[in-house]
Amino acid sequence: MNDDSSPAVLGTYDPTLVLLTVEEAARRLCIGRTLCYHLIGSGELESIPIGRLRRVPVEAVHSYVARRREANQCAATAA
Secondary structure: OOOOOOHHHHOOOOOOOOEEEHHHHHHHHOOOHHHHHHHHHHOOOOOEEEOOEEEEEHHHHHHHHHHHHHHHHHHHHHO
């Protein structure tokens, strides 16, 4: 049975989370789940396995964004 009041369904933001599911990480980055898995597979976005699960540390999302912003700023100043 699907509980429509669960945090995943409502899209609520929980600042206490340390690890995110791939779907939660994708939602925070405003990208699709497939692209998020691609970033993980390419090593651009850190993730860790926990048993059969894959989790993305919250810090990894922030680090990814910081690296992208820095690369974007470097490209803008070089042009």
